[in-house]
Amino acid sequence: MNSVHNFLFYPRLALTNMKKNASIYRPYLLAGGLLAGLLYVLDSVGVMVEKSQMAGKDIMQVIVEICGNICMLFVFLILFYINSFVMKRRKKEFGLFCVLGMEKKHLGFVLFWEVLIGLTASLLSGIIIGALFSQAMFLLLLKLVELPGKLMFTIPFQSVGRTCLIYGTAFSIVLVYDLISVSRANPIQLLKSSETGEREPKTRWFMAASGTAALAAGYGIAIHTRTASGALHFFFPSVILVMAGTYCLFQAGSVAILKTLRKKKDFYYKPENFVAVSGMIYRMKQNAAGLSGICILSAAVLITLSTCASLYVGEEDILRNQYPREISLYAGAENAESLPSGVLDHENAHQPQQVPEAILSAARSLALEHNCELENMMDFYQLSFNADYNGNRIRAVRGYDPGTLMVYVLTLSDYNRNNDGNAILAPGEAMYYAPAVTLGDSVDLCGLGYRIAGRLEEFDITQLPGFATPRDLVLLILPEFADLQDLARSSRGILGEEDGNRIQVSYHCFFDLKGPAQGQAGFQAEFKDRIPGITRGIARDQIRTEFYQLYGSILFVGIFFIALFLTATVMIIYYKQITEGYDDRERFQIMEKVGMSTAEVKNTITRQVMMVFFLPLGMAVIHIIVAFPAMCSLLSIFSMYNTRLFAAFTVGSVLVFGAVYLFVYRLTARTYFKIVQE
Template sequence: MSILFYMRLAAQNIRKNSRTYVPYILTCIGSVMVFNILLSLSLNTDLDDIYGGSNMRMILCLGCIIIAVFTGLFLFYTNSFLIKRRKTEIGLFNILGMEKKHIGRIMFFETVTIAMISLTGGIGGGFLLSKGVYLLLLRMVRAEVQWGFHFSGNAAAVTVIFYGCLFLVILAVNMARVHVSSPMELLRGGLEGEREPKTRWITAVAGIVFLGMGYYMAVVTENPISLITGFFVAVIFVIIGTYCLFIAGSTAILKFMKRRKTFYYKTEHFIAVSGMLYRMKQNAAGLAGICVLSTSVMVMLSSTVSLYSGINDVLENRFVRDISLKTGDIDDSVRERMDQIVADVLQEKGLCQENAFRYKDFVFSASEETPGVLVLVDPKRSGELNRVRTVCAITQDDYNRSMGAELSLKPGEAVVFTGDSPYMGDSLTLYGRTYRTVPPGEAQLWDTGSSFGSYGTFYVILSDMEEMKKLVLMDMQLNGAAERGIQYEYAFDLDGSGEMQVQAYTEIMDRMKELAVPIRGEAAAEEWGFYFSLHAGLLFLGIFLGAIFIMATVLIIYYKQVTEGYDDKIRFEIMQKVGLSKAEIRSSIRSQILMMFFLPLAASGVHIMFAFPMIARLLALMNMTNVKLFAWCTAGTFGVFAAAYCAVYIMTSRVYMKIVS
């Protein structure tokens, strides 16, 4: 048999199975296109001309890795649906005299055809859309539009190599499955069913435990040090719990429905419940996958949209003043010289200083052994991370001068804030020295205090500099060296434009070099571009990853409907022969969708609800503290996703109906 014969037969097989192959090919094209566009952008050196562009390229490169891993696993997953539908056909070829090596050649040309269509369509589509996507990215970061097409040969080559290898591995797996199966196993493969699953209570209980632990961690974890690791652990627990509960819990629910005779022995319920029960293991895994993907899409989009939309809140939290200067424990002469340099530069630039504050602080970490008692951090102690607290101390003189207050503290007294609220204890012990806490009255947390965060932070106002030096000495004795020592901070706002502020800041930092002391500085206007490009890059990546996850969700839904449609076709033909009308079949489909296919959406809504507190705290670590905005973004994302989810199920249920009727 000639190569042309195998190629013709491969093309004929793809056309004959177009109902399952066309969505698969479209998914491959979409995966290749998204990967190629992101990789092309990450290799585009023109982005370096944008402030923060190098960080954006790094984010896009990370997105390429995520998409490569996810699409690789997902294409293997969807391929299992295709090969199951083809087993009967392949078995028939084998029985009719075609050897497995001939079948392997047909599968080879099928894979080559799909790969060629996918790579050509994906890279071609990526080239056509890349300019529009690039312009969208520039618009998101409010950068100057750059015209002309940019084609990255390196991106195209990497895309061809990666997905070419992926298709070869998929081909090898498919050929191995055919090789180890007998003709009769292949012939029955497409019709394989599953016995009614037993109610596995151990799995169900494990699911409840894992889900409960994940929810508990999401709700109660507040320590910033534990948040990031705790988030990933909670995600793993919730994923395991979701799969366990969908597999074991859904079986228990269906059996409960079956025992309710008044419910079960209605035509539309009888067919749906019995049909789903006998394939529950496969269906439950697919539904759990839909739930996890749906949750991922909503978490990703709601977080990145809120970060991008709340950029002004982020900058206000991160930069309390337009310009900030920091140095060590300098003497008064150096401090006066700093003030003079700032005044001279602002006078030359025609700018006015506003809302200025100057103070010395001492910041260190300690372990809250018992409420109000902070001791040396011991990394070897169990659960120490959850007890670590940040202490920020200033003197009452600096506080009164910066805030216009009139505190009058005696040695051994302190005013303490925890977050934005007054400390409620009667005393606070720091490294063995106990301070009597004084009610703050009308005093409030000083302006830059919130930059250390609200959870697990003690803001302490001491009576004088001698008390602060005692703390530094104790810290040095216990740790061997002070973590940071006493620092001097001088910050202020300016009345000019962002460009003028950056010019003044640059001149100030140049003149500060003559003081011969290390001075660190920040200008909010200068850092604005970095933060904006960072958040725009995260949103951009979130949109692309969200699109990939949505595409995967849609394809899983579609294949589940198609697979179930073929499995149920014979049953429904029998039912029609014994008198079941098309209206009753349609009613049964509706019942099946309502009972099972909307369960992932409801479960993902519950996941989002419990994840909300932890995600809000993670966003707070990125200076996004506008919880109301995040709540609106989350609700909006869920609403839009739910509407799209419903639309997909309506369309796929029509495919199911065409198959069975």
Template sequence: MNHKLLNKLVFRGMQKNRKTLIPFLMAGTFTVMIFYILQSLAYCPYIYYKGVEAFYGAQTIAIILDISSQITAVFSVLFLFYANQFLIKGRKKEMGLYGVLGMSKKNITYIMTAETILYALISMAVGMMTGTFLNKLMLLMLYKIIGQRPVEGLFFSTKAFGNTMMLFGIIFACCLLHNVRSIRVGNPITLLQSNHTGEKEPKVKIGIFLLGVVTLAAGYYLALTAKTASEAISSLFISILLVVLATYCLFTAGSIFILKRLKKNPKFYYKTKNFISVSNLMFRMKHNAAGLASICILSTGVILLLTCGCSLMMLGEKNINRLYPTDVKIESKVTGVEQGQREITQIRSALKESGIQTSEEVYRQYKTIMLRKDGQKQTYADPDMMYTDMGSCIDTYLLSMDDYNKYVGTNEKLSEDQVLIYNSDKEWKSGEVLDFLGKKYAVAGNVDYRVTSYVLDSTMSLFESEILVFASEAQINGFLEQVGQQEDEDYNVYIGYQTNGALSKEQQELFTQNVNAVLTDVEIHFKAEERHFFYNIYGGAFFVGIFLAMLFLMATVLIIYYKQMSEGYEDQRRFQILSNVGLTEKEARKSIQTQVKLLFFLPVGAAMLHMMVASNVIRLFLRMVLVVDAKTFGMAIAAVSIIFLLVYILVYHITSRTYYKIIHTKSC
């Protein structure tokens, strides 16, 4: 057949199917743009390039961007295949007509190949052109979030360009192979009648329904019963997998079960709008279920990503103050009080030589031991077995009463069988009994916050933390000897200083050099510098989270749109038949509203339920590296959920009108 005629058919087919084609091209363009921007920023010299950091912490941001681009790549494959399914479904009748009119399968393959090449070229060209222009804007936005000065100049990444071309070239090629196969294996008459193929009333799949109930209960149980960060690690991903599986099972089998129950209720079922909606959904739920479950999972992902990002930024300063209570933080190990005092003297000299003036000095020394808990009983945790059951381990700090009195300015006394206690996961009350290494101690009170803010090691937040104050140093040495440690085990030392005014870069470098010249094995941290690093890392994570949330939100909207279009065309003939037998436009509109509201708000309702249950385990998971209080996290969930729901309602109004217009358009 003449290639000129075939090319005309290509453009005519694209114009005729623009209602489904334009959203597909938008999806392709958007995913190309997101992937290209993330890849381009990952290899940008203004962030990290060839081993050189543009600013402190830039390498970590580049790694986050690269990982996020890989997530986007996987998502793009799944999503574009999903969108392609709807696109080819509407073209089968057209291709069947070509076959009936005598066109060969070779000619049909040519048309589909030409169309796919055009789709790919439009998506990649527009996506990368838009990405190139937005790349600088996104870089400036990232710099704004992390508090960096804006940079001048543009950068075009050939590596990002090549990776984008290769990935989406493969995706569109695979879509083409799938489309050609689905058209060539069927005969023209079958393809022509594909839109009129009837479906049997679905049956309730009891096995899948029960599997959904069991996996949902198990996933919720794991999320709600997690009490520590280590438990959250072991249960988070398992609970996510269980809830995802349960969502698909319950939307597939559970929805049919509910509709069957509604059908058996005569008071509900034998009303015009309910009769039509339930009957229509009964035959469509087999295909709707997977889409609705996907919308639910994607909606949960959007809310989760934005909630975590918002809560991280809202709690930024609180976390910096926890990690670095003083402007200058020095950590080391000493063999005794005398060595600790010598270190303080040497550090004071280094401060003076560096021109740093201080207003407050903090000194804390303590010994540590890892314990394993069983209720109120605590035993020694074997280091070789510690990571096999992290949920029961306690990172314990031991102080003598004499040191404690110095730190808080008191003059309290403890008997040999009493202890002061602080525990990160439990509030002990006076009079309770603690079984510590086989001996019972009465809790005399709680440890003052002025000790906890300096003693606790933030890098050990994976474990439950505890501070114990005993009557004497001899008791502590006895405990260490009991578990096989030496009596002269080094003390951990925290030395901190509040400074008068901000420190210059030169002062920080000079102080570090002066301290390292006289002391070994010390770690020096400056709060201002660490604050900068903190906002760089978590600001970068927040930036990437916004990108991924936008991607998931776009997927959610387009899946809804495609489903409304698909269901509208499939239901068009049914409503025309009902209209011919007396269904009024008012009754049709009510029925449509009932059906569309159910299809829309069931997934988002389930998503918000998932998020509320997951909030406990997500907050614990974040506690590994951050302070995430329940109130702030709850506020973030509420704010993000309200904004998401408003966007979702807007999409509902737009797509429901589209669905209604399709229903009341006379078919040819």
């Protein structure tokens, strides 16, 4: 009986401790349950997608799995971060237990039961909530990808097992860290750990300068990145620089600014400013990590929300940018030998016009069979390759690296026909369109020289369907088809046989269908087999489902990332308010005793809290503004060129998140005021 009593002593003590520290543990367990629910829902949705027979399930499953792995990493970081706040408030309590005679191994038993209770509560609440909402989230995914579905309750037990394994591992790491932390401290250190103040930090000019330099470098990269390849390769390094600069400036730069304010006697020696500035100086080292974390997470929420929403809402525009007509046909054009013998004129097999003649004749015949007509036709010859640009020298290269340009070459007749133009080029002359580069009076194209007759100020990018990076573009207009053939041969000579054989002049044909829906469906079902010589054929309606699945899945996982980042942001703000409240309580009690009124104290509290907690939001908005051009370049990889739509969602994201941030601030500020005024 006594052994049973001893066994139950530690879990009872752990429960009592958690109840006494409810203000700390309630949000901890709430966050733990929410994060467990997120993990379970993601995993269960992935299982449901895998077991379904829906078309295109593979791409959705991959996106959900990637999101799940990233979320798992963030869950570990968030739980560990929150636990550090909890332990700081509990160490004094543990020190008291030691003074009263409890050994550290007994503290270990208490910690074990507290972690076990937290793990059990988080898992139970998370899995129950996740089970209730997982099917709804699966239906939401189906809605986003525009597939039918019906509500049915199911609990994938493999998802339960994986969630328990992930959470068990996370809480085990937390427990080991807590045990090591307590075992290394003596009772006196534990008693005073929560009261240990920060020494006044020195003005670390080197860190402040380094932070300024890192932030300037990150901003510079983002501002000057105007190509999609540059954004793809340099945007994430610039993010790392901005994150490092943000932390350094919050830690060292803020101290330098506060000390500068302290030297201004007219400002500093006012009661409200004196308390706010002096208090922030002494705790800025502690604040830096939290404030920079809030800033970075806020920026992550804004970027995720604006980009995912823009891609989803703009998916139809993206589809039409890549496929401007209902039917897209592609074929090799340098000779007609690939045509079937029934349509091939062997004596003129080298003549490229046989390719479009054969393709268009077969397309019109097939359309007539289905009571349809071809309309809005657009066709052209095209040569494309990756190239390096150095001065007025353009050379074909292998691969696609930062700074590499995509060179597209059209014939003058195709350009005039598709643009209702009347441009004239003499032999050896060229026109060009290039948003990112400027050519001089002449250009060396893979060893072939051309005089520049003019620069096009505008060009309809939809004439190059499937091309996703307009700022990387160099479009050249050459006089004749023979010029394209000569340039293709010269490019192949530079790259060699293995890589050069992929550079071929191709024929592109795009058109819409006019006729009954049944006839259009029949044409789309047969055209790939009935039209001779094409190397690729795409029907826009057939590929629309894949688009909806891709961008719907992106928005779906974006919702989870936003929930994850918001949870982390709210928890950091909440625990920071509690920590600030306990640190400030005695200080403000002293200020009241020396003559400050309650109204003055409350006004000082409000000023300090607002200065501390709205600075990260303001800096996050600045980060988003600076990153906007680079984000536009990144979105162009998806053929998302609607800058106004992205700007509207960015502004909307800032307003919505600002409202949420203000709401969280007001809730947590009440806790802060309550602690300070106790």
